[in-house]
Amino acid sequence: MDDPLRIIGDGVQSPGGDMGLRGNALVKLFSWLVLLRTFDERAVALQRQGRIGTYPTFWGEEATQAGPLLALRDEDWVFPSYRQNAIGLLRGLPASVPLAYRRGYGGSHGFWNPRRYRVAPMCVPIGTHLPHAVGLAWAAKLRGEDLCSLVWFGDGATSEGDFHEAMNFASVFAAPVIFFCVNNQWAISTPFSRQSGTATVAEKAAAYAMPALRVDGFDPLACWWATREAAERALAGGGPTLIEAVTYRLGPHATADDPTLYRDESEAARYRSLEPVGRMAAYLRRQELLSAELEEEIRAEARAVLDQAVADMESIPQPGAEIMFEHLYAAPPLNRR
Ligand SMILES: Cc1ncc(C[n+]2csc(CCOP(=O)(O)OP(=O)(O)O)c2C)c(N)n1
Ligand SMILES: [Mg+2]
Numbered sequence: 001m002d003d004p005l006r007i008i009g010d011g012v013q014s015p016g017g018d019m020g021l022r023g024n025a026l027v028k029l030f031s032w033l034v035l036l037r038t039f040d041e042r043a044v045a046l047q048r049q050g051r052i053g054t055y056p057t058f059w060g061e062e063a064t065q066a067g068p069l070l071a072l073r074d075e076d077w078v079f080p081s082y083r084q085n086a087i088g089l090l091r092g093l094p095a096s097v098p099l100a101y102r103r104g105y106g107g108s109h110g111f112w113n114p115r116r117y118r119v120a121p122m123c124v125p126i127g128t129h130l131p132h133a134v135g136l137a138w139a140a141k142l143r144g145e146d147l148c149s150l151v152w153f154g155d156g157a158t159s160e161g162d163f164h165e166a167m168n169f170a171s172v173f174a175a176p177v178i179f180f181c182v183n184n185q186w187a188i189s190t191p192f193s194r195q196s197g198t199a200t201v202a203e204k205a206a207a208y209a210m211p212a213l214r215v216d217g218f219d220p221l222a223c224w225w226a227t228r229e230a231a232e233r234a235l236a237g238g239g240p241t242l243i244e245a246v247t248y249r250l251g252p253h254a255t256a257d258d259p260t261l262y263r264d265e266s267e268a269a270r271y272r273s274l275e276p277v278g279r280m281a282a283y284l285r286r287q288e289l290l291s292a293e294l295e296e297e298i299r300a301e302a303r304a305v306l307d308q309a310v311a312d313m314e315s316i317p318q319p320g321a322e323i324m325f326e327h328l329y330a331a332p333p334l335n336r337r
Contacts, residue, residue: 156187
């Protein structure tokens with residue numbers, strides 16, 4: 001397997017041109033990275049203060065989320081795992097909604113209408129949303145609708161039957177779906193070497209006669225580029241693609257986890273300088289697209305979004321126990337015979 005594709009190296013674009021993204025689009029990508037980062041940091045702080053429950057942080061994985069989303073069109077569907085818990089923000093979802101979910105609120109406070117944002121409900125059971133993404137893409141193809149779907153999942157999910165079933169079905173029916181594997185090298189305490197017989201995720205695509213791309217998951221441009229390639233192929237009738245974004249889980253699995261119990265944290269420290277927000281900022285500064293003022297403006301805007309979201313979340317009255325039964329029965333249980 002080749003080394004993962006990297007477009008931004010040490011704040012400099014590698015040879016090969018700009019690959020199609022320039023000017024304002026680059027600044028927009030940076031502002032998305034900052035919004036995700038701001039959400040993630042605020043969520044961790046809120047959890048530590050007891051204001052929300054357990055939270056799966058994605059600090060360092062922002063490139064694997066903002067890059068692919070920018071490569072899609074609004075009509076394309078995305079299927080997040082718990083790790084892409086704030087992805088809806090990039091499609092206009094109020095930040096109070098994913099925060100309220102973490103506070104245990106149901107109904108429209110903690111959930112969104114998937115059709116409105118074309119963002120499927122966040123999936124916590126590992127891998128179960130891969131067949132959903134394939135099904136949606138296949139249905140769109142049968143109906144002659146011009147759209148594709150993208151599903152995010154981790155390295156651990158590749159051990160699930162759902163992954164293999166989804167890959168096979170997508171291949172056989174040439175469904176317009178993008179499998180976006182965020183290989184952060186850990187599934188809670190299980191390292192990738194104990195997860196997979198192959199050295200990479202990308203090479204598994206060969207068993208399904210599917211093209212694969214392997215990119216640096218800390219590089220937002222590489223993640224954007226690979227998704228663009230895959231989406232163009234999918235929309236042209238070329239079927240599915242497997243993308244492996246190679247990264248490293250820089251933080252704990254979630255706020256309830258202590259990685260010092262099972263891994264050498266000096267390894268995480270070695271990857272830390274690759275984190276995408278600083279890397280993208282350095283890249284934009286070199287391109288003279290990001291002044292100190294513009295950067296502060298973007299960061300201040302993200303802080304304001306989160307300030308408002310926290311105020312909104314905390315102004316929602318705490319629901320009662322009856323919320324457990326919402327959407328469970330067509331009629332309240334006591335009225336049933
Ligand atoms: C079907 C299923 N089995 C086990 C779990 C418990 N679990 C939660 S997260 C996780 C690790 C998943 O790792 P990976 O797919 O690499 O995603 P990451 O957490 O690294 O983003 C496991 C085993 C689960 N949520 N669902
Ligand atoms: Mg993982």
